[in-house]
Amino acid sequence: SSGINAEYGGPGVDVMGPDLGTGEQEMNWIADTYRNTIGSNDLNSYACVTGKSRLMGGIHARESSAGKGLFLVTSEFLDNADIMKRVQLIPGVFGKKVVVQGFGNLGMHASRYFTRAGARVVGIIEKDCS
Numbered sequence: 001s002s003g004i005n006a007e008y009g010g011p012g013v014d015v016m017g018p019d020l021g022t023g024e025q026e027m028n029w030i031a032d033t034y035r036n037t038i039g040s041n042d043l044n045s046y047a048c049v050t051g052k053s054r055l056m057g058g059i060h061a062r063e064s065s066a067g068k069g070l071f072l073v074t075s076e077f078l079d080n081a082d083i084m085k086r087v088q089l090i091p092g093v094f095g096k097k098v099v100v101q102g103f104g105n106l107g108m109h110a111s112r113y114f115t116r117a118g119a120r121v122v123g124i125i126e127k128d129c130s
Helices: 024-036 062-078 081-086 105-116
Strands: 097-101 120-125
């Protein structure tokens, strides 16, 4: 058996994304392998994974999207006046202090968005404790 089963992965089923140690190249390989095996008759076969290069149907700004998502969700939380009143903080991102765990793709871009919105990144810790 090839180990590939369309019930467990593929466009609209369970779409994989890159993680530590993987990037565009690995996602391109997975998409290409899927397309050339069980996805050969599927017009949307390259949609079996995210994180592909733009040449393989990936999207512009993919690298910053997770960091932007973290920023947007946190901003919504910080903009909630009721919650901020309970914890005795002024609503909004502006003027807040931010500590980032990990300065890879997500941490770097989240830091950039927070800084642009007026927050101060006061600490960053990386896996090697630097």
